[in-house]
Amino acid sequence: MWRDILGGIRRFLAPSPRVFHFLLIGLLVRMLLAPWTSYPYDAYPFYGAVVGSLAGTGPYGNVLFTYPPLFSAISYPSFWTIAQFMDPASFGTFVPSMIDISRATGMTVPFITSPVFNTVLKLPLLIGDALVGLTIYRSVNGRLGGASAEKAFLVWFLNPLVIFVSSVHGQFDVLAAYCALVGVLSFGDRRFLMSGAVLGLGVLLKLFPAYLVISLGLVLLVPIAKGLREGRKAGSLRPLASFLAGGAMSLLTVLPFLISSSSFLEYILRRGTYSSVGGMNIWFISPLLSKIGGEGGSGGGAIPFGTALLVLGFALTIAVTLLVMRKHLVKERLLACSAAVLLVVLLTQSVTNPQHLIWLFPFLVLMSCESPRMLTKVYALTVLGLLYLLCLQSGFMFLYPLAEYVGWPSVSFLNQGVEAFFIGTGLQRAALLSLLGAGGFLTLLSVLLPSRLDYIEVAARRIFGRGDGD
Amino acid sequence: MAIRAEVVLTAFVAAMLLSSALMMYGGNQGEPVLEVQLVDGTVTVDYRFPASVHGYPATVVSVPLEFHRQYDVAVLITEAASELDSAPANVQGLVDHMGAELENIGSPITVSAVSEASLATFLGQGNGTLMVAGALSPALSLTVWEWVRAGGVLVTIGPGPLSSWPSDLEGLAFAPFVPAAAEGPALMMGLRTTYPSYGVSIEDVLALSGHVLGAVSQDGLFTAMAAIPVGSGRVLAMGGPIESPFMASMEDVYAWDLARCLTLDIPWVSGPVSCQRVEVPSEGLIGTLVLDDTGSAMAIAAYNLNDWNSLFKVVLVR
Numbered sequence: 001m002w003r004d005i006l007g008g009i010r011r012f013l014a015p016s017p018r019v020f021h022f023l024l025i026g027l028l029v030r031m032l033l034a035p036w037t038s039y040p041y042d043a044y045p046f047y048g049a050v051v052g053s054l055a056g057t058g059p060y061g062n063v064l065f066t067y068p069p070l071f072s073a074i075s076y077p078s079f080w081t082i083a084q085f086m087d088p089a090s091f092g093t094f095v096p097s098m099i100d101i102s103r104a105t106g107m108t109v110p111f112i113t114s115p116v117f118n119t120v121l122k123l124p125l126l127i128g129d130a131l132v133g134l135t136i137y138r139s140v141n142g143r144l145g146g147a148s149a150e151k152a153f154l155v156w157f158l159n160p161l162v163i164f165v166s167s168v169h170g171q172f173d174v175l176a177a178y179c180a181l182v183g184v185l186s187f188g189d190r191r192f193l194m195s196g197a198v199l200g201l202g203v204l205l206k207l208f209p210a211y212l213v214i215s216l217g218l219v220l221l222v223p224i225a226k227g228l229r230e231g232r233k234a235g236s237l238r239p240l241a242s243f244l245a246g247g248a249m250s251l252l253t254v255l256p257f258l259i260s261s262s263s264f265l266e267y268i269l270r271r272g273t274y275s276s277v278g279g280m281n282i283w284f285i286s287p288l289l290s291k292i293g294g295e296g297g298s299g300g301g302a303i304p305f306g307t308a309l310l311v312l313g314f315a316l317t318i319a320v321t322l323l324v325m326r327k328h329l330v331k332e333r334l335l336a337c338s339a340a341v342l343l344v345v346l347l348t349q350s351v352t353n354p355q356h357l358i359w360l361f362p363f364l365v366l367m368s369c370e371s372p373r374m375l376t377k378v379y380a381l382t383v384l385g386l387l388y389l390l391c392l393q394s395g396f397m398f399l400y401p402l403a404e405y406v407g408w409p410s411v412s413f414l415n416q417g418v419e420a421f422f423i424g425t426g427l428q429r430a431a432l433l434s435l436l437g438a439g440g441f442l443t444l445l446s447v448l449l450p451s452r453l454d455y456i457e458v459a460a461r462r463i464f465g466r467g468d469g470d
Numbered sequence: 471m472a473i474r475a476e477v478v479l480t481a482f483v484a485a486m487l488l489s490s491a492l493m494m495y496g497g498n499q500g501e502p503v504l505e506v507q508l509v510d511g512t513v514t515v516d517y518r519f520p521a522s523v524h525g526y527p528a529t530v531v532s533v534p535l536e537f538h539r540q541y542d543v544a545v546l547i548t549e550a551a552s553e554l555d556s557a558p559a560n561v562q563g564l565v566d567h568m569g570a571e572l573e574n575i576g577s578p579i580t581v582s583a584v585s586e587a588s589l590a591t592f593l594g595q596g597n598g599t600l601m602v603a604g605a606l607s608p609a610l611s612l613t614v615w616e617w618v619r620a621g622g623v624l625v626t627i628g629p630g631p632l633s634s635w636p637s638d639l640e641g642l643a644f645a646p647f648v649p650a651a652a653e654g655p656a657l658m659m660g661l662r663t664t665y666p667s668y669g670v671s672i673e674d675v676l677a678l679s680g681h682v683l684g685a686v687s688q689d690g691l692f693t694a695m696a697a698i699p700v701g702s703g704r705v706l707a708m709g710g711p712i713e714s715p716f717m718a719s720m721e722d723v724y725a726w727d728l729a730r731c732l733t734l735d736i737p738w739v740s741g742p743v744s745c746q747r748v749e750v751p752s753e754g755l756i757g758t759l760v761l762d763d764t765g766s767a768m769a770i771a772a773y774n775l776n777d778w779n780s781l782f783k784v785v786l787v788r
Contacts, residue, residue: 008474044716051777053493055574061780063563063570064722073489080492087524088778094717096649099665102715109716197479253486256494 015137016146019153023130026157030129030167034122035115036402037168040098044109046121046170047092050079054088058257060264068268069254070204071124071172078120091117093404101415105393105422112404118170125166128174132362133157135181144369155375156365161382164389165355168398173358176206181362183209184338187216192239196246204254207268208345208359214314215321215341217243222325278433279352280381280388280440287437291430309350316344339363343447352440354385364447373457380443380456388436391429394421502528502772502783513761513787517772520781521754527775528750530759531659533734534741535767538786541598541623543568543581543732546589548604554644554668555604555630556712560721564603564627564712567725575773575782577733586610593617597703599732603627603712606634619701623737627724628710629668638700639707642678643671647709650688656695658745660775661685662726663694665718666709670696675707681739683731684709695727697739704737733784734769741766750774 014020048064049072059065059072079088091114098110113121133156141149156162165171179202186195195216202209220240227236257264278286324337342360346352361378368374396417403411422429446456500520507514517530545565550557556564561583568581579599584592586607592598593613600622606614611634618624618638626632629644647669656664664685669692672682684695694709708724716722731737746759768787774780 005474054778055780056496056499057570057574057780058494061570061574062722062777063566064716069490070486073486073493076489076493077485083778084523089524089526089776096665096718099715099718102718103667103713106714111717194476194479197483201482249483252483254490255487256490260494 012134012138015134015141016150018150019134019137022154022157023133026133026163027126027130030122030126030163031119033163033167034126034170035119036406037170037398038113038118038401039169039171039398040108040110040112040400043092043113043118043121043170044111046075047111047113047117050075050091050117050121051088054080054083058260058264060261066268068204068207069257069264070201071175073253074124074175075121078123082116082120086116090114095400095404095411097411098400098415101418101422104419107393108397108418112400115401115405118401122167122170125170125172125174128172128178129157129162129166132174132178132181135178135185136362136365139185139366140369148369152365152369155368155378156361159361159378159382161354161385162358162361164386165358169355169389171355173206173355176202176209177359177362178202179205180209180212180338180342180359183212184216184334184363187219187243188334190239192220192242193246193249196243197249198246200247200250201253204250208342208356211313211317211341211345212338213247214317215337218318218321219325219337277350278437280354280357280384280437280444281347281349281352282441283350284437284441285434287430288427288434291427306350309348313345313348316348317341320344335363335366339367340448343444346444347441354388354440357381357385357440360444360447371451373451373454374447376457376460377443377447380460381440384436384439384443388433388440391432391436394418396421499779499781502781504530504770504772504783504785506770506785506787508763508787511763513763513768515759515761515770517757517759519748519750519755519772519774522750522752522779525749525751526779527660528748528755528773528781529658529660529775530746530748530757530770530772531734532744532759532761532768532770533736533739534743534764535735535738535769536740537738538735538767538769538788539597539623539738540579540732540735542579543599543601543625544584544592545581545601546604547583547585548602548606550630550711551605552630554628554633554711556628556710558604560712561603563721564601564724567721568729571725571729572733574780575729575733577729577782579729579732589613593622597621597623599623599625599737601625601627601728602631603710605630608635610634611636615700618703618705621702623704623706624700625706625708625728625732625737627708627712628666630711632707639678639698639705642674642698642707644668644709645671645692647692647694648688650686650690654686655683655743655745656685658747659683659730659743660747660773661695662717662723663708663719664723666694667711667713667719669693669709670707672696680707681741683736683739683743684727695731697737706731706737730771730773730782733782734771735786736769747775 045064048062049059052061053059053076093112095110095112102108102110133153136156137149137153140152166174179198183195183199199209199213220243224236277283320340324333364374364378396414399414403409403414443456446454503518505516519528547558547561565581565583572579615638632639632642647666649665661684669687672691672693675682675696678698680696680698682693682696684693686693696707698705712721712724713719744761771784773782
């Protein structure tokens with residue numbers, strides 16, 4: 001039995017020598033980057049969740065962590081183990097010299113997490129990168145063979161934005177993206193319990209898989225009426241019941257949170273109806289308008305607007321799903337339907353940051369096997385996403401752990417770099433962000449268009465003299 | 471392979487359930503023990519900090535008080551009229567953070583937000599603690615000061631609230647705060663609001679018979695926190711406004727300080743605060759703090775100063 005299990009693991013991790021080699025190379029690159037880089041503004045809430053949990057007040061005890069609870073549950077055992085050998089006081093350093101720059105940008109915290117903390121935090125994300133890549137390989141290999149599968153794996157696993165988001169930025173979108181991918185693929189295999197459970201886990205990481213739950217739930221709901229008319233009551237209800245049972249099973253992972261307090265739900269939902277707007281979506285012009293109008297990025301009085309966007313997202317999800325169901329057999333178009341739902345969310349939600357593109361990438365890579373123009377979108381979004389991240393506060397912002405714990409470059413050098421970029425460029429920076437946001441918006445929008453209307457593909461053909469047209 | 475995936479999923483769900491349970495219920499670290507004896511003009515405080523995996527900094531604080539008066543806190547949410555006021559989102563953040571901090575330290579005090587429209591109802595209920603971080607309209611200002619004079623506690627954050635007209639503390643000046651290395655009571659108490667943009671004039675505080683409690687600026691002229699008597703009530707004036715970044719001048723540091731200070735009844739402070747800051751070794755620490763008994767009421771607390779413990783014990787004397 002153990003031999004079978006080990007053989008299965010080996011086949012999954014090393015489906016081909018080439019994949020295995022690049023898996024090791026990709027992981028090595030990530031492991032080299034992970035300790036010495038971070039995004040302080042996002043790392044601080046993770047630090048808050050870790051020390052709060054170690055203190056016995058839970059990840060929400062200091063109200064810094066406002067994501068759903070599952071990621072903190074995933075990372076807690078590693079941090080607890082490390083804390084037995086190492087004083088958690090050394091998980092980060094308060095750096096007063098960063099206060100002025102933090103106040104000027106409003107987008108950082110004068111607290112630098114240590115290399116050990118960064119590594120432990122990012123380890124699940126690096127595993128997530130590999131799991132998504134290997135799942136993509138398996139899926140493509142089953143349909144189109146080894147060569148296409150290897151290419152799809154490499155497009156994902158060596159993608160610079162994917163590497164950056166997990167091993168430099170330290171955002172866990174890839175884990176939710178993995179749940180979304182496995183949930184949709186399982187749904188296509190009619191493993192509804194598995195699908196519901198994995199998508200439920202995804203919602204407990206980041207909220208966006210909830211849109212897929214609605215879409216796929218609708219796909220199961222509509223045939224029930226037909227089944228009931230034909231007198232197949234039990235048979236008709238079983239898929240939906242399994243799907244919902246899977247979702248309920250996923251809730252077991254956070255049962256202690258649900259029993260203990262409901263206040264964390266309030267923090268999460270408040271974040272879900274975030275009042276800031278901007279990024280690579282229909283609100284791409286926001287940075288420029290804010291700069292010209294002299295307004296801050298967020299306002300406390302705009303919460304109904306955020307809620308309205310949330311409702312709009314749900315309504316569009318239902319509309320897109322019904323449209324796809326009307327025109328095609330959903331089973332055959334499941335990937336496209338799921339990608340369309342995610343696109344609608346990305347295009348209309350209040351803030352679409354570059355790391356959110358990771359939600360979509362696995363689907364685009366899978367779709368690229370039949371529709372090669374999707375690869376152009378992945379490449380374009382990768383470049384735009386990376387530039388957007390680097391233009392927010394400059395690339396210096398990601399190097400503070402290197403500066404604080406290695407000493408080169410110095411913290412003051414990074415402070416000066418961020419200040420020169422953020423304050424020195426002013427309106428140009430805002431205009432550039434809006435421009436990159438517009439590029440992201442138009443690229444995302446082009447995924448929904450038929451091949452003949454795809455302006456990104458036309459532009460790619462003109463610029464590079466070739467095309468990946470369908 | 472399909473069955474194997476389901477097995478892996480079930481194992482993952484079970485592991486996460488265990489991890490969540492440990493996070494929520496597995497962190498009980500005991501609590502400090504405080505025993506206070508009043509004998510022959512001295513106050514003897516015996517304290518014990520519990521053992522932990524690693525050593526940690528902690529403090530024992532004794533605050534002489536005029537009275538023990540503890541009220542639930544209402545935080546007024548107003549629009550920010552100028553950069554001296556705290557943004558409403560930050561004030562709402564303070565409500566969230568304070569609620570959590572008060573719960574973490576086991577304080578009986580609760581906190582809630584009030585709007586300008588419902589402020590009159592709150593004030594009409596009698597004495598309480600009102601927290602304001604933005605400018606008040608003249609009509610509201612008049613009512614609020616009347617309420618303070620009658621015995622209410624007003625906590626102000628930043629220059630905004632006290633620059634409202636009319637004000638009983640019109641003479642209280644604020645100026646840009648250049649932080650110094652923390653020392654004195656602020657360091658001993660572990661107060662975290664040490665980098666406000668504007669601080670309160672120490673000279674004015676002393677002229678108003680107030681007490682300086684917070685961090686002091688580099689030039690020694692301004693402080694981040696002071697308690698000032700107004701009629702039968704008190705004002706706890708803090709530097710501010712609440713603004714980015716976290717760990718320096720955002721709601722997290724204000725909430726940490728205010729949760730502890732309000733639980734210690736600090737607005738009613740009547741004399742110098744006594745502290746003993748200690749480094750607790752991993753096996754725990756037993757110690758004694760001996761103070762002169764001035765005959766006044768006192769609040770004595772023992773708590774940790776690091777992030778990865780949550781220990782707090784308070785004893786009210788007289």
